[in-house]
Structure formats: C-alpha cells, structure tokens
Amino acid sequence: MKTPLHVGLASYGMSGEVFHAPLLSSHPGFTLSKIVERKTQRAGIKYPAIQSVRTYNELLADPEIDLIVVNTPNSLHFEQAKQALEAGKHVIVEKPFTVNSQEGQILIELARQKNLVLSVFQNRRWDGDFLTVQEVVKSGILGTLVEFEAHYDRFRNYVEADTWKEESGPGSGILYNLGSHMIDQALVLFGLPQSVTADIRIQRPGGKIDDSYDLRLNYKDIRVIVKSGYLVREPGPRYTLLGTDGTFHKYGLDPQEDALKIGRFPNEKGWGVEDSAFWGKINTQVGSLHVTGTVETQPGSYLAFYENIFQAITAGASLAVQPEQAMQVIQIIEAAIESNRLGKTVPIK
Numbered sequence: 256m257k258t259p260l261h262v263g264l265a266s267y268g269m270s271g272e273v274f275h276a277p278l279l280s281s282h283p284g285f286t287l288s289k290i291v292e293r294k295t296q297r298a299g300i301k302y303p304a305i306q307s308v309r310t311y312n313e314l315l316a317d318p319e320i321d322l323i324v325v326n327t328p329n330s331l332h333f334e335q336a337k338q339a340l341e342a343g344k345h346v347i348v349e350k351p352f353t354v355n356s357q358e359g360q361i362l363i364e365l366a367r368q369k370n371l372v373l374s375v376f377q378n379r380r381w382d383g384d385f386l387t388v389q390e391v392v393k394s395g396i397l398g399t400l401v402e403f404e405a406h407y408d409r410f411r412n413y414v415e416a417d418t419w420k421e422e423s424g425p426g427s428g429i430l431y432n433l434g435s436h437m438i439d440q441a442l443v444l445f446g447l448p449q450s451v452t453a454d455i456r457i458q459r460p461g462g463k464i465d466d467s468y469d470l471r472l473n474y475k476d477i478r479v480i481v482k483s484g485y486l487v488r489e490p491g492p493r494y495t496l497l498g499t500d501g502t503f504h505k506y507g508l509d510p511q512e513d514a515l516k517i518g519r520f521p522n523e524k525g526w527g528v529e530d531s532a533f534w535g536k537i538n539t540q541v542g543s544l545h546v547t548g549t550v551e552t553q554p555g556s557y558l559a560f561y562e563n564i565f566q567a568i569t570a571g572a573s574l575a576v577q578p579e580q581a582m583q584v585i586q587i588i589e590a591a592i593e594s595n596r597l598g599k600t601v602p603i604k
Contacts, residue, residue, distance in 0.1 A: 256569050260321040263314035264290040267298045270326045270349050273515045278558055281522045284565040289314055315342040328419045329426030333358040340365045345372040345568055350435040352581035354426040359582035372567050374574050375581035379436040382509035383529050383555035388494050397498025397539055404480040404495040407433045408487035414461050428465035429483055430588055437481040438584045441472055448472040452600040453591035458486050470591055501539020509555045527555035
C-alpha cells in the first residue's frame, strides 16, 4: 500500500483539534488531507495544507483517502462508520464505539467482509499512569491483587450551554463519555467481568444527562470499582490498588491532553513525562523487606495508538484496540444501565 496514508477527519471539534489532528500530523506515515468543517474553516490556520470540506460525503467520495476518523457526536458513530467501510475506507471511531452492541457487531462483520481495519480511539490505554499501573499489576509487587479502584473525576457544577454532550439522547452522559475509557482499562487488566452492579445518577441541578456513576465490575477473585463524577472539587487518588502484600496510590492526570490543548506536539522532546510530584506511592513487602516510596510514572504516548494503526494497515499487524474489545465496553455499559434501572446486579453475557 502507498504511504503516507491519506486521512479524512469527520469533524474539527474538541477531539479533532486537540487529539486527532496533532497526532496524525506528527506521524510520518499519515497525511491529514481533508477535514469536515460545516460552518467554519479553523483547521487551515494550524494546518495550511489541509482542505476543509463542508460534508461528510466529500470524504467518502475521495478515492485518495485511505482512512476516515469518525469523531462526530456519539449518535452518528454507527451510520458514519458503516458508510466509510462500505466506501472501502479503513475506519477509526472515537469512543464510545457505538450506542449499542448490536451496532458494534454489524460494523465488525462489515469490516471483516471488506478486509478493512476498524478500531476505536481508546487513547487512555497510553496514559502514563495506566501504563505504570499495568506494570505494577504485572510485577506482582503488591502480592495477590484483591481490589482495584479507578476514578476519572471533574469539577463542573454547572450545565454547559450549547453542546450536544449535555443533551439527553442516544449515547449521551458521563458513562458513555468517561466510562468508555475506564471500562476499557479494566478489561485490559482483568478481562470480561462476570456481572456489573451500577449506580448512575444526575447530580447537578438542571442536568439532563447522567453525570455520576459508580460501577462494581464483579470478578471471582478481585473487586473492581470504577467511578466518575462532575462534582469532585478536591480529587482523591486516580488509582488505588490493594494487594495481600501492599498498596499503591496514584494521584493526578496524564499530562498529554493538557500539552495538546496548548498546542504542543507529541514528537517533541520529553513528551508524556509526568512531574515527579504526581508519581505513585507504594507501601509493600518484598521478601523480608518492607518497602515504601514512589514509583516513577512511565511516559505516556498517544502517538503509539496511531503507530499501531499504521502498522495494521500497511503491514497486517495485530490491532492494539480490537473492535471486539470496544464492543465489550458497550455491552458492559448496557448492563450497567440495566443494573441501575432494576436496582440489582446484572450478568454480562
């Protein structure tokens, strides 16, 4: 296949401007050719070589485009990804993959039939803190892990105006938004749970969408808790790991998003390196030694997601984010919604 691969971006909202455009433009294997901007033409200010177009159909009709990134509102993911696959394009879908698991299965089958790459932008797998947590778990330094708790909290005690993210509708709410990341991380660490017990709420006055959740992902030998809310003014630990020999706490958020927001690019020196003030704290037993101290956070690398996509398309490499995994995330979200509705634990099929 010819390289660099030509890419079309379905929108230039927050995810397009902050994540996809700078990541794609930093990778030598991709050329960001066209961006759909329905009302403005802001992309050309930062990327003069890019052509702004008014409709999604212009991406589909362009024979030069190899890959389309579907980063539009959640309710459009299924239909636009389906159209792109039918047009013979490889596809990346912004999380959440789809609104329901049936739609996800249709896309998986279609990509298989067309022999096209289909993946989901689960960039939080390449957060430095999560990469570090994976190594802590793998190392066994805490002994047998018995409890894992993860938080993705924010403080926004008002309802933001003029955004689809605050409007009730298919795929809306914090569980689809932030929950997609956290559930995916739990699946990477522990696989598919047996069942889920969920408490999902609207906590902000005037809110139309869920803005708080507490999920208990039930496994045989470990308790897994993932929580998020918009009314957390003083954040606690991002991750807490409890084992038979020790404890690991990690505060703070990966610095990559903030760096991208101020216009930095991921091929810069020192990218993804976290300030030592936020390194994780460990207290454990190693043989006869009682060990306390800090664990240096590994550098994060969102660009690794696109490197994997490039290798999958050009060299047949295995996808880091398989669409089947992304569909499992949606299955757990569906089970969580049902658990909250019924007020009881719901098994995962």
